Amino acid sequence: MNEIEILWLPLVTFALSSSITPGPNNIMLAASGVNYGFCRSISHMLGVSIGFFILFLAVAFGLGSVFTRYPQPQTGLKYVGSVYLLWLAWKIATASTVTGI
The missing domain is CATH 1.10.287 (Helix Hairpins)
Incomplete structure (x- = not known):
């Protein structure tokens, strides 16, 4: 094969x-x-x-093989993605509630 x-x-x-x-x-x-x-x-x-x-x-x-060969960009993406998810969580946590439903 x-x-x-x-x-x-x-x-x-x-x-x-x-x-x-x-x-x-x-x-x-x-x-x-x-x-x-x-x-x-x-x-x-x-x-x-x-x-x-x-x-x-x-x-x-084959993006996975690129990350296997060059792990630094993957590490950077992990940090950037984590910061973005924390920012989204903060936006959700501090959002005003919808009333009248």
Whole structure:
């Protein structure tokens, strides 16, 4: 078996499990649909779909092997991602509540 045949099964498994699980993107889309309606949520749906496709391409073209060879960018992404998640958590924690529902 060549390298493409060996990596095909994990790639398909990743794509299938990522696309059907009720993750945060699906929850955000459901909330957007409830709050703004279907038509106003179409751009959100397209953004999630395009983002997933870009993630799928990055995995398909071997981004993991780049991080294996050069671990410094991955470490940097971990720190930047952690700071961003903390900032999002702070925004959520300090957001005003919606009344009248």
